[in-house]
Amino acid sequence: MNRLGRLACRGLLLLGLVGSPAVAEETLNVPAAPGSGPGAALVVHGALDLPQMRPLLEGFHREHPDLAVRYRNLTTLALHERFLARPDEADVLLSSAMPWQYRLANEGHARALESPAARRWPAWARWRQELFAITFEPIVMVVNEAVIERFGEVRGHADLLALLERHAEALRGRVVTYDPATSGAGYTYAIEESRLSPRYWDLVAALGQADTALAETTGEMLEGLIEGRYLVGYNLLGSYARERLADQPQLRIVVPEDYALVTQRLALIPRQAPHPAAAARFLDYLIGETGQALLARETPLGAIHPAVEGPGTATSLRQERGEALRPITLGPGLLATLDDLKREALLARWRREFSRRGER
Amino acid sequence: MKRGDSLYRRLLGWLLLPLLVLGSLILIQAWVDAQRTADRAFDRLLEAASLAIAEQVQWQDDRLWLDLPPAALEMLATDAEERVFYSLVDGQGRLITGNAALPGDPRQGPGDADTLLYRHIDWQGLSLRQGVRRTRLEEWRVREPFEVRVAHSREGRDTLAARLWRANLTMILAMAALATVGLLLAIRAALTPLTRLRRAIRARDPRTLAPLELSLPRELAELRDTVNELLARMRRVRANQERFIGDASHQLRTPLAGLSARAELALRHDDPARWREALVAMQATSARTARLAVQLLSLTRLANPEYRPELVPLELNAIARQAIRDHWASCHRQGVDLGVESAGGEVWIRGIDWLLAEAIGNLIDNACRYGGQRVTVQVQAAPPRLVVEDDGPGIPSQRRLLMLRPFHRDREDVEGSGLGLAIVDGIARTHGARLKLSAGHDGRGLSVALQFPGDTP
Numbered sequence: 148m149n150r151l152g153r154l155a156c157r158g159l160l161l162l163g164l165v166g167s168p169a170v171a172e173e174t175l176n177v178p179a180a181p182g183s184g185p186g187a188a189l190v191v192h193g194a195l196d197l198p199q200m201r202p203l204l205e206g207f208h209r210e211h212p213d214l215a216v217r218y219r220n221l222t223t224l225a226l227h228e229r230f231l232a233r234p235d236e237a238d239v240l241l242s243s244a245m246p247w248q249y250r251l252a253n254e255g256h257a258r259a260l261e262s263p264a265a266r267r268w269p270a271w272a273r274w275r276q277e278l279f280a281i282t283f284e285p286i287v288m289v290v291n292e293a294v295i296e297r298f299g300e301v302r303g304h305a306d307l308l309a310l311l312e313r314h315a316e317a318l319r320g321r322v323v324t325y326d327p328a329t330s331g332a333g334y335t336y337a338i339e340e341s342r343l344s345p346r347y348w349d350l351v352a353a354l355g356q357a358d359t360a361l362a363e364t365t366g367e368m369l370e371g372l373i374e375g376r377y378l379v380g381y382n383l384l385g386s387y388a389r390e391r392l393a394d395q396p397q398l399r400i401v402v403p404e405d406y407a408l409v410t411q412r413l414a415l416i417p418r419q420a421p422h423p424a425a426a427a428r429f430l431d432y433l434i435g436e437t438g439q440a441l442l443a444r445e446t447p448l449g450a451i452h453p454a455v456e457g458p459g460t461a462t463s464l465r466q467e468r469g470e471a472l473r474p475i476t477l478g479p480g481l482l483a484t485l486d487d488l489k490r491e492a493l494l495a496r497w498r499r500e501f502s503r504r505g506e507r
Numbered sequence: 508m509k510r511g512d513s514l515y516r517r518l519l520g521w522l523l524l525p526l527l528v529l530g531s532l533i534l535i536q537a538w539v540d541a542q543r544t545a546d547r548a549f550d551r552l553l554e555a556a557s558l559a560i561a562e563q564v565q566w567q568d569d570r571l572w573l574d575l576p577p578a579a580l581e582m583l584a585t586d587a588e589e590r591v592f593y594s595l596v597d598g599q600g601r602l603i604t605g606n607a608a609l610p611g612d613p614r615q616g617p618g619d620a621d622t623l624l625y626r627h628i629d630w631q632g633l634s635l636r637q638g639v640r641r642t643r644l645e646e647w648r649v650r651e652p653f654e655v656r657v658a659h660s661r662e663g664r665d666t667l668a669a670r671l672w673r674a675n676l677t678m679i680l681a682m683a684a685l686a687t688v689g690l691l692l693a694i695r696a697a698l699t700p701l702t703r704l705r706r707a708i709r710a711r712d713p714r715t716l717a718p719l720e721l722s723l724p725r726e727l728a729e730l731r732d733t734v735n736e737l738l739a740r741m742r743r744v745r746a747n748q749e750r751f752i753g754d755a756s757h758q759l760r761t762p763l764a765g766l767s768a769r770a771e772l773a774l775r776h777d778d779p780a781r782w783r784e785a786l787v788a789m790q791a792t793s794a795r796t797a798r799l800a801v802q803l804l805s806l807t808r809l810a811n812p813e814y815r816p817e818l819v820p821l822e823l824n825a826i827a828r829q830a831i832r833d834h835w836a837s838c839h840r841q842g843v844d845l846g847v848e849s850a851g852g853e854v855w856i857r858g859i860d861w862l863l864a865e866a867i868g869n870l871i872d873n874a875c876r877y878g879g880q881r882v883t884v885q886v887q888a889a890p891p892r893l894v895v896e897d898d899g900p901g902i903p904s905q906r907r908l909l910m911l912r913p914f915h916r917d918r919e920d921v922e923g924s925g926l927g928l929a930i931v932d933g934i935a936r937t938h939g940a941r942l943k944l945s946a947g948h949d950g951r952g953l954s955v956a957l958q959f960p961g962d963t964p
Contacts, residue, residue, distance in 0.1 A: 250606065253590045253591060253592075253606075254590070254606075254607070254631070255590065255631070255632065255633055274588055275588045338577075342577065476581075478580075478581055478584055479577075479580035479581050479583060479584045479591035480577035480578070480580060480581045482577075482580050482591065482593075482606050483575045483576070483577035483580055484577075485606065486573075486575045486604055486605075486606075487604055488572060488573045488574070488575065488603070488604045489573075489574060489575045489604075492572075492574045
């Protein structure tokens with residue numbers, strides 16, 4: 148509340164935080180500065196929690212005080228369904244559900260952004276001029292220092308596989324990962340990893356052998372790790388882990404050395420956006436150097452902009468991990484993720500491998 | 508000068524126009540070709556993707572099953588980041604899976620063979636190229652037909668087609684530029700002889716009528732020869748004029764010299780009777796000279812090709828009778844029998860009455876002078892003719908044409924100017940009539956006929 152008070156004193160900014168559990172909808176309103184014309188508004192729908200979104204909106208408001216911004220925080224699923232029901236409601240959609248965002252753009256629901264910043268944006272982080280990745284978040288492992296002390300360093304997937312296979316009894320029930328059947332993110336990582344290497348299935352089998360707990364969100368896994376219920380967490384969202392574990396020295400975040408998936412939050416401007424000009428300004432800000440620097444400084448989300456450096460940014464991570472980083476490709480391969488039969492086939496395989504324990 | 512009047516521009520226009528039409532056709536053809544080539548290249552992607560998907564189709568849990576290979580979709584998107592759509596449809600047209608309900612292959616195929624259809628479709632406002640693969644599952648017991656439908660947007664094709672076309676365009680434009688330059692040079696070279704001819708004509712002395720000596724291509728050589736013919740005619744005309752002027756001045760000098768001599772002779776005497784005699788003679792001479800001058804004047808006027816007097820309808824019998832009345836007295840004095848033979852009815856021609864009267868007068872005068880005793884003026888109807896016939900000595904047929912030349916006299920002993928027949932010839936030409944000299948009735952004398960244009964039977 149300290150920041151809120153400071154802003155209220157300035158009298159420029161009024162932040163309204165309406166938390167209503169009934170509709171599971173949080174909104175954040177940033178009114179326009181006094182004296183600006185009416186009708187200048189911007190509606191942002193995002194799957195990004197308010198603590199991370201607030202500094203971005205404040206930074207945007209500093210540059211464009213004439214716009215009244217309304218941010219609505221939704222789950223990725225709610226955001227997607229709300230858009231399909233009312234495609235003319237939001238000006239900007241911001242979501243970490245990459246396949247869904249990609250699908251919307253693929254079907255022509257997105258409006259192209261033609262600006263110098265958009266043209267300079269790295270090709271791997273955008274699709275056409277319609278879909279822009281604005282964050283760079285590696286998928287990490289979290290390992291309790293006790294495990295490292297006892298069984299040695301865990302630097303990558305091969306180490307994890309060896310650890311699970313050798314010490315399955317010691318780690319039984321103390322490992323946690325995403326449940327691909329209930330978590331969209333977990334499913335996306337599973338499909339990407341299975342494409343990267345067939346040894347992924349050995350890892351799944353090993354995880355199953357260790358009676359790995361299955362969680363639905365990164366937050367859930369982090370809580371279990373902090374509480375000490377779990378010793379090893381596999382496939383956690385790096386940005387959340389970095390922020391949450393800042394004061395937990397017993398838990399080490401491992402960005403795998405052999406390969407590390409990188410997920411990105413995708414932003415698009417709907418074709419029927421009510422305020423397309425304002426939307427273009429906001430997106431331009433998000434991919435501009437100012438916005439990205441702010442994103443790197445004040446949020447745990449990694450910045451993509453090549454000129455922005457610092458912990459967690461794409462530039463620094465690449466210097467550190469180089470070729471091992473595997474950003475999820477913004478391409479039609481994401482459509483396969485959404486295929487129902489594909490999903491059934493993959494989950495069936497996953498379940499089969501996970502429960503192979505009895506055969507050994 | 509008007510724009511269209513330049514031979515250079517006209518040639519250029521008529522040569523460039525077909526070139527332009529041809530060029531446009533080539534451009535259109537190049538565009539169609541580029542699109543076809545791009546489509547052929549990119550259709551391979553549709554083929555490969557649909558095959559990759561079809562190969563993954565299985566029969567599982569009593570239904571069609573597809574483990575969609577992401578690479579199949581990724582190969583449909585090139586650098587141009589195409590939008591990609593796919594669907595799997597069973598034999599009954601039910602959608603098994605896919606991200607878009609794409610239309611199927613409308614053809615009623617036999618269903619056995621693996622068929623592939625490419626086409627353009629508009630799907631939800633997007634312009635797509637679609638590939639539909641119709642095939643069937645070949646398992647031990649299941650023969651299930653199905654269709655794999657894939658489609659992608661056209662950006663990659665359009666980019667490739669545009670690039671191919673631009674490459675062609677550059678070549679075609681370069682060729683057109685070369686052709687135009689060649690054309691300009693060719694026309695300039697072809698028109699050079701014309702410039703030479705112009706310069707040669709301009710550089711000539713305006714008084715000379717010498718032929719043009721200049722080697723030219725065939726088409727212009729004809730023009731040069733025509734000009735040379737014209738020049739030759741002008742040389743002849745000028746020679747005729749010079750001779751005529753010489754003859755005329757000679758003719759006028761003789762009576763004037765006579766007058767001068769007569770006056771000088773009379774002045775040597777003091778006798779008024781001599782003076783009177785001389786004056787009478789001088790009056791006769793000067794009257795003759797005046798008549799000569801009148802004849803020269805009318806001949807000059809008739810010889811002028813620009814002289815086009817207006818012709819009016821005339822009745823020939825009346826003209827002939829009037830001439831008889833005018834000349835009867837003088838003929839009678841010389842003892843010549845002057846008669847007229849009119850035609851049965853009226854004979855109308857177009858002419859000028861005083862010129863015809865002059866012609867008849869000249870002919871009667873000639874007939875009397877050259878020894879005719881009996882002169883007949885005849886009018887004939889069809890064709891309209893005016894004939895003056897005498898019974899004099901006549902003119903041998905080989906000399907008759909010479910008689911038409913001015914100042915030519917058949918006999919030097921008879922007094923006359925030698926202009927009479929030349930004037931009649933001029934009058935005949937003015938009327939568009941033919942002058943015909945022949946022997947008179949039963950081979951004696953001379954018959955001069957003016958045959959007018961008109962009802963020639």
